Structures are given as structure tokens and as C-alpha cells.
Amino acid sequence: MQTHEIRKRFLDHFIRAGHTEVPSASLILDDPNLLFVNAGMVPFKPYFLGDQTPPWDRATSIQKVVRTLDIDEVGKTTRHNTFFQMAGNFSFGDYFKREAITFAWSLLTDPVDQGGYGIDPQRLWPTVYLDDDEAYAIWRDEIGVPGDRIQRRGLADNYWSMGVPGPCGPCSEIFYDRGPDYGVEGGPEADEDRYIEIWNLVFMQNERGEGTSKDDYPILGPLPRRNIDTGLGIERLACILQGVDNVYETDLVEPVIETAEAATGRRYGAGNHDDDVRFRVIADHARTASMLIADGVRPGNDGRGYVLRRLLRRIVRSARLLGATEPTMGAFIETVRATMSPSYPELDLQAERIAEIAVTEESAFLRTLNAGSSLFTDAAEATREQGRDRISGADAFALHDTYGFPIDLTLEMAAEAGLQVDEGGFAELMQEQRDRAKADAGARKHGHADMSVYREFLDRGPTLFTGFDELVTDAHVLGLVVDGRRVPIATAGQEVEVILDRTPLYAESGGQIADVGTITNGPGTKLVVRDVQKVAKSVWLHRVYVEEGEIAEGDEVLAQVDPAWRHGATQGHSGTHLVHAALRQVLGPGATQAGSLNRPGYLRFDFNANAPVTESQRTEIEEIANGAVESNYPVHTFETGLEEAKAMGAMALFGENYGDVVRVVDIGGPFSMELCGGTHVGSSSQVGPITLLGESSIGSGVRRVEAYVGMDSFRHLSRERALLAGLASSLKVPSEQVPDRVENLVARLRDAEKQLERLRAEQARASIGGLIDSAVRVGDVLVVGGRVADGLDANNLRGLATDLRGRLASDTAVIALFSQTDGKVPFVVTTTEAARDHGLRAGDVVKAIGPAVGGRGGGKPDLAQGSGTDATGIDRALGELRDLAAKAG
Template sequence: MQTHEIRKRFLDHFIKAGHTEVPSASLILDDPNLLFVNAGMVPFKPYFLGEQTPPYDRATSIQKCVRTLDIEEVGITTRHNTFFQMAGNFSFGDYFKREAITFAWTLLTNPVADGGFGIDPLRLWPTVYLDDDEAEAIWRDEIGVPAERIQRRGLKDNYWSMGVPGPCGPCSEIFYDRGPEYGVDGGPEADEDRFIEIWNLVFMQNQRGPGGGKEGYEILGPLPKKNIDTGLGIERVACILQGVDNVYETDLLAPVIAVAERLTGRTYTATNAADAIRFRVIADHSRTAVMLIADGITPGNDGRGYVLRRLLRRIVRSARLLGASEATMGAFIEAVIETMATSYPDLPEQRSRIVSIAVGEEEAFLKTLSAGSKLFDDAAAATKASGATRISGGDAFALHDTYGFPIDLTLEMAAEAGLAVDREGFTELMAEQRSRAKADATARKSGHADLSVYREFLDRGPTLFTGFDELVTEARVLGLVTDGGRVRSATKGQTVEVILDRSPLYAESGGQIADIGTITTSAGLRVTVKDVQKLGKTVWLHKAVVEEGEITEGDDVLAQVDNAWRHGATQGHSGTHLVGAALRQVLGPSATQAGSLNRPGYLRFDFSASGPVTESQRAEIEEITNSAVEANYPVNTFETGLAEAKAMGAMALFGENYGDVVRVVEMGGPFSMELCGGTHVSTSAQVGPVTLLGESSVGSGVRRIEAYVGLDSYRYLAKERSLLAGLASSLKVPSDQVPARVENLVTKLKEAEKQIEKMRADAARASVGSLIDDAHRVGDVLVVSGSLDGLDAGDLRTLAADLRGRVASDVAVVALFSASGDKVPFAIATTESARSGGIKAGDLVRELAPLVSGRGGGKPDLAQGSGSDASGIGPALARLRELVGEIR
């Protein structure tokens, strides 16, 4: 049975049982405790926590999930996956244990012809919590599972909570017996390799207190309503129904491994453990990367972006270690899209964007690998020069932490160089890093924010937003919150959150920052609104300061938007749509939006791109945008169904969750049509002139354009015009000749600087002979040293080698430093007889480098380094003579 069929049967089973099908949420939710959605129940947390009233009594979903705590375990075992699909059924105060157990059992064991999975009941073993007699009785007496196949387990295994204070409860897990070839008999208590968990039924009936881990908390008491939360692993059931050993052999991941075999020339077999791990990493991470990019994540250096970057780089490294010599990412990503498209039809629509981002990261990382290889070569050379046979754990960790080198790649390269690696030292440093990260995560995970103070407003229904049609609205104060608590009133000077029944002020979302404005009454109340945020995407929180009078719950007030602010905000937001449309015209449909920010007079637009925008493309984008402004296109907004909007060609923001009914903003017919909940101008001419300020990179595969609009654009152009006029006056040329004149002056300046540098270098070379005349003897060693200002590292290296040649017959050391701008390059060379006496250039460089605040290394005959503190040159030369004396 194919995985897509398993998904369909699950949903059909529960829909038939009266459950509402809820589409999978994005992998990214606004939850302070989660980087990604990591369980099927996460989108339902507000209902379980009592923050919101669920719109249905029972629901079912198949939720996309990502867990990244065990990234480095992926591939080592066949049980770890970063992405997985969690099928679940949920009850919010409706049914409880009996129904949950019955629903699960019938789906698992009913014949395929009747819509079930057709699993042999004799292979299923339920577990229950230690004191859950009720659940055991249902399994034994009503379902008919023999008592010897029902096992009781403790808090760690069969009691569930969110990890923070809140709902919790005992659970009943269902295990599948894979047979004696996979391990010993005796149920899950005996062997969880043979008996694998496929479904967890959580009976959410209690509240838990604070505490850590799975057992370090107190159970406080019963919940007002008993709930059900279950999770069935789609991938694990696929293994059973497809008769394969593990998820990597199922219909979703095996095709990716086949592509990897074709591109690397290796064969995936369990007997070759090292290669098998790499194949699994490629398959698992490729799928996860596709799903993350599809939900709007782009590679970056922190947070979610860093996780994606790490996954993509592990794919590249694994492919290289398997023998791939060419780019492979595009083929892997395409294979994933093909296998997942049936369940996720939006993936083919995003194909070009997903591939572009992933391939861009591969290209960037290949350059990083090249730089890391140079660092490895230096570390290997230094290790051999010191007479050691192991690359230090510190060097291996630096390669991993700075350049993303995996330890297995370092081990392989070291073996090729005839060296080992201090694996213990590396592991210790990695453990310290993980410990710091875990401590940081624990510190951040302080519990779910207490939103109970807002519960009344969330239950009451959404704030009515009137700001599309008016800037002034009569409203009623529903509630006031100060310092996290409800208050009846607030007086002059107090900061307060105001909840109104209706409001014309726009709450920040979709890249548009919030309106500012006022809340007033005829009695003299004046409240300045400085920010507006959404609570639960439905309730407007007006963050404000009372300037005059007293605001009281129940007051009838006048809420008003700052007119100038709104005008500028609509210019910025509509300008964003125009720039986005122009970008797609110039760069093609793959230049999709990856984020935006617009505020009065300014816009910022992030988009997918494989490389920088050229100057000519930038000029064309600016011209198309301003042509659209001049065309004075009407701006129309209307609501329609999501499917209808997409059929019309309306652009959607990737990673955004839309309801069944969406708002479409249309500018100039086909010129721009997007799903958008923001405020806009009435016609495109009201945007005013648009001036692109620049274009830059904000991550692998993502570029950013910034622009001024309206009056801010005019002011910017006026400033530029004034600057140009001043330059023209100073250079005594017409304005249109300024660029050529400046370029000519720059060229002359560079030529003059080169001549000056050449004169300095010539003077330094001319003085080289005097260095030999002024050389000191330390014992029987001739020390030729000095500072030659103005020379770069290459010149010093050449001169050091030249001087060594002049004194080759002597036991001699040559050491040259230079103060060259902000840098202090230096080079040391030794004659053969000096090296025979134990004097090695590389050792001397490492000793002297700290004195000029630098670092360096090299071979025994010639080594070099660079620092930043020229005041340390004198002490370094003095220390050189001491070191030579100590050695001899």
C-alpha cells in the first residue's frame, strides 16, 4: 500500500466517524517554545491549553513535522528521521478512552476491502500507564486483546505532557511485532527493535506542574474537560504495509536513494555501514529541506535558517564522500518533489524556487569546502612539522564549527595524509558546545505564555477591522490589560493594552507594520496608540499610552488612524506589490517573494534568486515599476475562494497559511494580483516615484531590494541631485561628465599609489644588503632580522628566501617584519645547517606571532604569518634572539 493511500485511508476513517478534517499547518508556527512544528497536536495547542474555543468537537489531520534534536543520529540508525508525517485524531471534551481505542483498533485491523489497513491483530501489543486500569480493561474485555499482550509502563514511557506546565495524561501505545528475525519475544518491554510503536493514544485528563524531563514534574489534578490527542506515524505504518525493513526502503525515500546511487556510482547496501549512513542522510535531509523551503525557510546563520543550511550541507558532504564529483542537489530535490507531490500538490508549483534555493546553497558550500580544505592542509602540515601523528581535536573542531567540515570528512582526509585525528578531543569539544546549546534552550523554554487574561476576548470573537473603508471608527472598550493583568481603568501616564470591539487601525502582519493613531472621547480622554498586534490572529491589541484623562472598560470611544502615517504605509505596501511584479517580469516567475517589510515611505522586498541582479536589470525593474505608477492603474480588492484566486493567477506568500476565503489585491489587471490582507492606495499613481536604493544578499538563494516611495523618494533624489551638482562644480565639468571624470581621477590615484608602493618596495630591497651587515650572532647562529615597512607578505617571503640564499653556507636564521597599513606580515627562513641544529622556521613563527597579535605557521625551512600590532615588532625581534639562544 502506497504512502499516499495510507494517508487517505486514515482521513476517510475518521471523517466517516464525524471528525472535521483539518489541513496540515505550516511547519512554522508562532510558538515561543518551538523552532518547528514537531507533533501533530501542536496546531491544536491553543484548544488544549484553554486559550481558544475549538470550532469543532472532534478533528483529524495529517501534520507535517520536523524534529532536529538528533540530526547527527540520522542515518546511523534507521529509526531517526528529521521530517515525518503525523496522523492524528483529536477530541475536545467529546469522546474519551473507549472511543479512541476502538477507532484505532478498527482502522488498523479492518480488512483492506473495508477501508482498513488489514494488519493481523495477533501482531499488535498495546501498552497502558501503570495505574490505568480503565484502559487495560477496554483493551482486554472490549477489544479482546489477551492480557498477556497488554503491558503496563511507567511515567517515562506511558505518560504524556507538552514539556511545560499544562495538560497531560496517561497514554496507550500500540506496538507492531515485526517477528522473531528482528529480536526476542516478550513485547515492547523486551525489545523495541522487534516491537515498534506505530500509534500513541493520549488520554489528556490532568494538569502538570513545573519540572524537567519526562518524570521530574508533579501531576496537579484533573482538567475541566477530558481530551484525546493521538499520533500515528505514517512512515512507520508504510514500512509495515509495504513489507520493508525501514523508512528508507519505502516508496517515498527509496527513489531518492536510487538517484544518489546513479550520481555517485555506489550501491546502497546495509552491509557497507559507512555508505549506508550517507545514502540515508541524503534521502532524509533532501525531503526535509524541500518541506522547509516550501514553507518559506531559507538558509541562514541562525534559527530555522541555520537548521536548513546544516541539512543541505550534510547532503553535499555525504554525496562527496560517496564519490560524487559534480553538483547533485538539483537531482535530489527534484526526486523528492516527484515522490511527495501527490500528498503535497503545492510542491510542483514551487519547484523552481525550491530547487534554486537548494542549489544556491550547494554552490556556496562547495566554495566553503574549498576554503576548509586549505585550513585542513595547514593543520596537517603543522602536525607533521611538529613531529606529531594526530591532528588535534581543536583543529578538527574548528574545521567542523567554522567551515562545516564533518568529522568523517576530516578523518578521511587525515588518513590520506597518513595522520590520525584526536577524536576524543573533538568529541569533548562537541559535547561542550551541545551542553551550552541545551542549557540555552532550557533557559528559553520557560513555559507557554499565560494568555488566560485574554481568553474572554478570544472567545468573544474577532475584532472587526474597519480600516479598509474608514480611518475613524466609533468603538467600545472591551478590556484593558496592564503588566499582564486585567484592569478596570488606566489614567494619565500609564501604558496599557486596549481591546476594542472594532478598530480602523491596522495590526502588524504580512510585512506591513502597524498603524499609529489615537483613542479619544468628547470628555477629554486622549490615548496615543503606538503599536497594534494580533492575538491569535483575531483580536487586536492596541498598545498605547494614556496622555490625558482616564480610559475605562465599557467606554464608548473614537479610534482614529494617523492619516499621514496610513498614507505613507499604503504607498510602501502598494509599492512592494509593484516592485514584486516588475521583478517577475525581468527575472522570471521564479523570483518569488521570500519576505517583505513596508513602512511609510520605504519598502524592502526579499525574493528568490540564484545570483545578484545586474545594474541593467535593476534599471529595468525601476523603470517598469515607475511606468506602472505613471499608468495610474486602479487598485481593486475583492474576496474569493482560495482555489479560485490561485486559478486567476493570484500570487501567494510561501509559508503563509490561508483560509478558504482570501482577499485579492489587483493592480492594473494582470500586472499585479496577490493574496494580501494589507492596506493599499486607490490607484498606482498615489504610490509616487519609486527609487531603488540597492540590492544585496540576505542568504543563500535569497536577494533583497530596498526602495523609497512617494515624498521620501523625491527627497532622496533631491539629495542625490544636490550631491551631483556639488561634484560637478568642484570638478568644473557638466553633471553628465562627472562619472567619467571621477573614474579618470580614481585611475590616476591608483596608479600613483602603485608607484609609491613600488618605490617603497625598491627602497626596502635596496636596504636588504645592510641587514646582513648588521646581523647578530647568537652563539654560532647568524640572526639576520629587521623591519622593512611597506612590504606585503609576498614580498617578505621572497626577500627572506633571497637573504637565506646569501647566507646559505652559514648556520643562519632570517626574520623579516613589516608594518604595512593595519597589517603586520612577517616571514622567517632557516638554512639547512640551522635546521639540522633544531631551529625550525614554523616553530619560531608560532612563538613570535602572539607578540604582534597574530598567528602563522609553515614548514621548518620557511614560514610566515600576519598580525595587527606593529608595536610588537621590536619585542618579537628581541624574543627571536632569545629563542635561538635557548635552542643552541
């Protein structure tokens, strides 16, 4: 039985039992705890946790699943895979153990001609939780499984939870006996290689508390509603029903191995274990990579992107080790598309994009692989010659730093060569590099590849910053740098870095961007300061444009901050402190700073939090911050020892390295006290009004708020007020009634859209009879097709097509319906059973006629769909359909 048929039978079985089919969710869900969807029940978590009310009492799905913990083990055995199809049926407070067990047993054991899988009942062994007498009795007394084939197991094996406090319950697993050739007798307790688990039925009936392990946590009591969650592995069942030993020999995976054989000249299963491992890596990873790219993942250097990059690189390297001399990725991705798209039409619809991303990554990695492999070979040979079995951390770091070899690839290559890697030494060198990168961040920003040009200034001592007390300072030009070289003089039209002995201009740091201003030397020389950065946290670099005149080393100049800019910058920075203090009052002390940016009139503040800020919390934060503005708190700054500052309660912010003497900014005594080197207002009232603009997530456990302050806040509120006044005038209601009126209009618009949709559907249904009347018989095949009412989407077209197929079920008919909506041309093709017997499969027909309307698509033999962009090609598409029918008839 083919895998696509296995999927269909599962869904059909549960749909007949009153379940709603729920399409597979994306592999990428908005869940900070998950990199990818790793179980079939994940999309239903909100319903099981009670966070949301399910729209159905019972559901069924076949969910895409990716698990990446065992990437390194893939291929070494036939048991590890990264991509799965997990079939499941779910009950939300509806049926429970008896029905779940009965549904599973009937599907597994019913004859094939009755919709089941036809598995011999004598080969199935259920397990139940130790004291689950109810499930045991159902299996023995109602299903009829002999008691000696029902095994009781403990918490670790037969009691399910999410691993955290929440729903839990006993489970009943169903194992299949592969026979004495695969191990010893005695059921799952004796040998899980011979007896393989194919289905797990979870009876969620309790709530668990905190625990320390998989089998160590308290059961707190029963759930208000008992639920069912089951999972059947499609790939495992395919192995059984197709009579093969493992997933790599099943109908959807073996073709990728065959493609790899053709590309490399090697043969799978020829007795070379290492080669077999590489074939399996290619087959597994090509499927997973295709599905990830289809769901929006792109290769990158962290998170999901890094997982995808690693999978693709393992494919490339495995193919090379098997003997491939030309690029192979395109062929592997195409084979996955061809085999998997009947169940996942998105692989057809996105075929070009998926292939482009994968092939581009292959090309880039081949360059890396070719350059780095020679260096690795040299390092490995040198290691052996020195009588060692461990490649040095320095060699591993060189591979990473010079050739872009990720450490996991070096570890993998070393293991293949019978060597280890000094991972500790590698980690130390990586940390040193990170430390250097942090110390040189300012220099890197300006492209200073050679730090020696600044050595003289660093040795001389730090730039004296006068900007806390004055905005204008007499200064002495110590040096000029252009494109990384010292120059004696700079003239009008040049960009130059100016190093002064003292300056009032603030250099970017602590989230506050640099001051702008001027440097002048008499009436004929003016330099516009566009940016100020630090070298090694001590020497100020003024990046300027020489607007007029010239400047030379040794000149006496006047450095001046733009006062309006500085005022706005101090408002932004002091406003950041006020918002931080307000956040901590509302959200608690855990809402600590994780980054910030402030510039004139604007602030952006990142903070640690595990949940979004609610609208009421946002309002409270805004009120507290503006209350501090109205209170006109004095702003005091002073220097003291680091430990003394901490003892006062001053906050030391994220990731900062402080010296023994620190600067403290105190706003209103206990309201806000932080270590800070930025510039600030004299009193909190000078910040002006604070308007929070929004709140969002920027990463796992980190949120961000943005705000306007001062006149920018006033201008924003003024625009909002004008907008509201305009709406009130247009709607002819007082301003306070605008929200209700807009909500009413939106509701009416939705009702009108629904009514229009109903009218379109009715018009389309009314045209069905006309389509049948105008149908053309080509040989034995009745071709029914045409353009129905515009504005119908694929869902409506499917309904109409299915209705037509039902009317023509006894005929040899192929049906193609087209519509036009928003510049798109959705189309659906369906076929009767007799037409399929003539070789007319809907998925093939869609691919054949799709180009005529500038589109493509795919689907199952009985029903497929696509979308195009050229409605003028509909007649041409119908002509091609008639040609297909003529060939079939």
C-alpha cells in the same frame, strides 16, 4: 614520512613541473549548492565550466575538504572521515593524459632522495575507463605497467562528472596493493579493501547531458578545451608511507587520540570496540571543528552552524562515555593546533578564538547532557518494561522540547541502547508545535504566556476592522490588559493593551506593519497607539501609552489613525504589488513572493530566484513599476470565493492560509491581481516614484529587493542628485562626465599605489646589503634582522627574506625582517638548512619572538610569518632572536 613532508613533496613536484601553487580556499565558498567545499576541484569550478578564464594554464593545490554525509558512520569504521586534505594538479587546456599520468607516476615511484615518495611500482594498479585505449596504452607502453595490472572499469567507477550537465570525462585511478594480509588477489576489481585508491586522474574531454543516475546520461560531444583535474588523498597516502592501517594512526591524528587517552584514562586499541569508536569520533571531529571555526563557522541551529554544533556535541558526549569527568575540549583543540598549524598557520593565529568558541559550546552542552541523560534513561527503561523496542515520539519530543536534545542525539543514544525511536510520532508533535507557534505568533511577540486572559474576547467574536473605509471610528472599550492581566482602569504613564469592539487601526500582517494613531475619551484623555497586533487572527490588541487622563473598561472612545502614516503605509504596500508584478514580467513567473515588509515610504520584497538580478534587469524592473505609477491604474478591492479568485488569475502568496472568502486587490486589471488583506492607495499614481535601492541574496534560492516610494523616493533621489552635483563641482566637469572622471582618478590612484609599492620594495631590496653588513654572529649562527621599509606586507617581506636566505645558503643563518603598515607589524623569519640542523626552526622562532611585538604567528621550519601591533618591541624581538641563536650555537 610525516604528513607535512608529504604535502611539501607534492607541491614541490608540481611547482618544478611549471604549476602555480594555489593556496587552499576557505571551506566556505559562495556556492548555494554546497554546505562546505567537498572536493579539491571545487574552487576551480568556474574555470572548468568556462564561466571564468583561469589566470594560469596549470595549477596545483592542497585543498581543505569537509564531507558530512556520513557523520553517523565516523568512528564505527576506520574508513569514514569528515575532514580531508585533497592534493591536486590541474590543467586548463594545457597538457592532457600523457603528462598527467607521467606526473603522477614519477611522484609516487621516484626515490625519496629525488623528491618522490619511493613507492614500489609493483604495488600500484592503474584503472582506466572501458574504452579509453589511449590511457591504457600510456600506462602499458610508456609507463611500463604490465597489462595484467591495468583494469578497465565502467561509468560508475571510471567516468567522472559533477552530477549535472557540464564537463565530464574518463578517469584513471591509481590503487595501492596493501598485501595478502588485507584481502584477496586480483586488483581493485576483486577487493578494494586490499587495493585502496590513492589518486584519481580525471580527463575532462566531453560534455554530458541530463541523466538519472551516476552511470545513465548522454555524452553530448567534446569540450572546446580539454582539462585535467586530479585528486590525491593526503591522509590515505600518509597511511601507506607511515606503514599504518588507517588515518587514525597517522602522525596528525593519533596525537588527538593520545590526548583523549590522557583525559579519560581509557586506552585506544585495548579490545573495546565501543571505546575505539569514541576515540575516533573525538580525533576526527576535533580536526574538522577546528578547521570550520577557523574559516568563520559558529555553532548554530541550522545549516553550517548546526553541523559544527553536532560535531562538537559528539566530541563532548564521546569523552563523557570514555570516562572524562572534567571539560576536555580545550585540550583536544590545542592538540589539533599543535599538529596541524605548520600547514595551516591560521590555527595558530586564531587559537584563542577557536578554543573560546569550542569550549563555550562544550559548557553549554554539558548542562544539556546532564539534564537530559536522566530523562532518556528513564524513557529507555520504561520502554523495555513495557515490552517495546521503540521509544515513543512523545518521549523523544519531551527530550527535544524540554532539555534541548536534538533528535539525532536521541536516535544515537537509542541505537547504543539497542532501541529505536518513533520518528513519525516525533515529527507529528514537532509539526503541531510549529502550527501552534504560527497561530500564536502575534501573542508571542508581546510575551503573552497565558492566552486565557483573551478567551472572553475571542469567544465574543472578531474585532470589526473599519480602516478600509475610514480613519476615525467611534468604539467601545471591551477590556484592558497590563502585563498579561486584566485591569479595570489605566492611568497616565502606563502601557496597556486595549481591546476595542471596532477599530480603523490596521494590525500588523501580510508584511504591512501596524498603524499608529490615538485613542481619545474627551478633551482630558489621550492614548498614543504604538503598535497593533492580532490574537488568533481575530481580536485586535492596541498597544498604547496613556499620555494623559485615564481609560476604563466600558468607555466610549474615538480611535483615529495617523493619516500621514496611513498614506505612507498604503504607498509602500501598493508599491510592493507593483514591484512584484514588474519582477514577474522581467524574471518570469518563477519570481514569486517569499516574504515582504512595507512601511511608510519603504518596501522590502523577497522573491524566489536562483541568480542575482543584473543591472539591466534592475533598471527594467524599475521602469516597469514606475510606468504603472504613471499609467494611473485604478485600484479595486473586492471579496470573493478563493477558487473564484484563483480562476481570475489572482495570486495566492507564500505560506498563507486563506479562508473560503478572500479579499482581492486589483491594480490595473491584468497588471497586478493578488489576494491581500492590506490597505492600499486609490490609484497607482498615488504610490509616487519608486526607486530600487539594491538587490541581494538572503538564502539559497531567495533574493531581496528594497525600494523607496513617494516622498521618500524623491528625497533619496534629491540627495543622490546633490551628491552628483557636488562631485561634478569638485571635479570641474559636467555631471554626465563624473563617472568617467572618477574611474580615471581611481585608475591613477591605483597606478600611484603600485608605483609607491615598487619604490618601497626597491628601497627594501637596497637595504638588504646593509642588513648583511650589520649581521651579528652568535656562536655558529649568523643572525640577520631588522626593520626594513615601512608599508611592506607579508608577501614583500617573504620575498626579501627568501632572497637573503639564498645569498646566505651556505651559512648557518637565521633571518628576521620586520615592517610597519597601517598600525600592524608584519614579520617574517627564514632559516638556512644548516641553521635548521642546529635546531633553529622558523615556525618556533616566530612563536618565540612574536609576543615582543604584541603578536603571534607560525609556519614551516624554513619559512614562517606573523603579525603584531607594537613596533617599539622590534629591538626586543631581535634580542630574543639572538638569545635563541646563542642557545642553538
